[in-house]
Amino acid sequence: MKIALDAMGGDFAPDAVVEGALLATKTLTDEVEIFLIGDEDQIHSLLQKHGYTGSRVKVVHASQVIGMGEHPTKALTQKPDSSIAVGYGMLATKKVDAFCSAGNTGAMLVGAVFSVKQVEGILRPALASFVPKVSGGMAIMLDVGAIADCKPEILEQFGEIGSICAQYLLDIKNPKVGLMNLGEEEGKGTMVTQPAYKLLKENKGINFIGNIEGRDLFNDKADVIVCDGFTGNVVLKLAESIYDILHEKKITDPFFDRFNYEAVGGSPILGVNGNAVIGHGVSSPTAICNMLHLANKMAETHMADKLRKYFSA
Structure with missing residues (x-):
């Protein structure tokens, strides 16, 4: 290698x-x-x-x-x-x-x-990041900065790309795909996330479980978190800041220690x-x-x- x-x-x-x-x-x-x-x-x-x-x-x-x-x-x-x-x-x-x-x-x-x-066949490559779960596992989130403004078709592909990545990099069988949104209901969201929901729901190649909210980021609801690059980057930087604040206050916790960017080391271009x-x-x-x-x-x-x-x- x-x-x-x-x-x-x-x-x-x-x-x-x-x-x-x-x-x-x-x-x-x-x-x-x-x-x-x-x-x-x-x-x-x-x-x-x-x-x-x-x-x-x-x-x-x-x-x-x-x-x-x-x-x-x-x-x-x-x-x-x-x-x-x-x-x-x-x-x-x-x-x-x-x-x-x-x-x-x-x-x-x-x-x-x-x-x-x-x-x-891929419309736009994605920049991915790994999100720690309270249960101890990891989820993959994409995009986290490559494409700030996404079309619904691109978000659908992120679900497919993320599923393949979760299977082989995280060893998750039949990974659950969630669309980051401002509500769980199917009709919630923007002019981008609403049609993206329909595309993801109709895609038979992935295990789409519907919308997820920010509070679901660290639980086991989804193994693949789909979002535009603007949203993903904000979430990623927020997680990093939480670790920095806790570190400054000399507060250590095994879960929050995994927010440290050093833990994974980088973001794959997929x-x-x-x-x-x-x-x-x-x-x-x-x-x-x-x-x-x-x-x-x-x-x-x-x-x-x-x-x-x-x-x-």
Whole structure:
């Protein structure tokens, strides 16, 4: 298994990224190789600093970096040798099985569509996140930021994409799909969620259980939570803030500790012809390590291939 990692992406790169990669070598199987992409002098210096002498971490030079505030499309066009562009190039040519970055989110999303392309039949790829349940399990929520304004047909596809992801990444058989709305009744919602409800209800390929409300987010009512990217991103950032507040007040709880972004490490881009994961901009070494584990699970389960097979049928 080969995973490419943008060594220059994130607020604390490359130090935190390299350290996270080295943490991952201790917890991933020996068959996994990590390709650090970025300034080779800086990366080699950090590897030497940490005393790494193994062969599972390799360095791929990239002379350019896309900054966090740069325009995604312009940056990818003007910086073809950036760490993100090089990483996607390796993914597109199948030199690696997955690509991760805690860098510019927009560039990662645009790069995925431009390089590995979206799966034929999928209207728009989704950015997903994992939601902890009080019972101890996890649910998947999509979208969480890729598409702020969704059409009903896109929300329907999110239900399908999320179901496949829940089956193979979370090992949930026949996952329950819920549409995030402002009421449980079928007639509730907006000009988007009302027709989306009908499409999801008529879709025989998923286990749609109807509308869910914000209070259902952390219970067992749904395994797949469907929403537009605006709503999903607000919910995601709210959960992160709850953890931060509790942490500042020195309050610890096993459930709320799972709100920490480090616990999962990243958000998968679902619906493109390759396994790609976007990490938080402030990713720590622990978050980077867990992002690599998520990417490895996506590659092991052939997530991109599963989606391609489903939508080609």
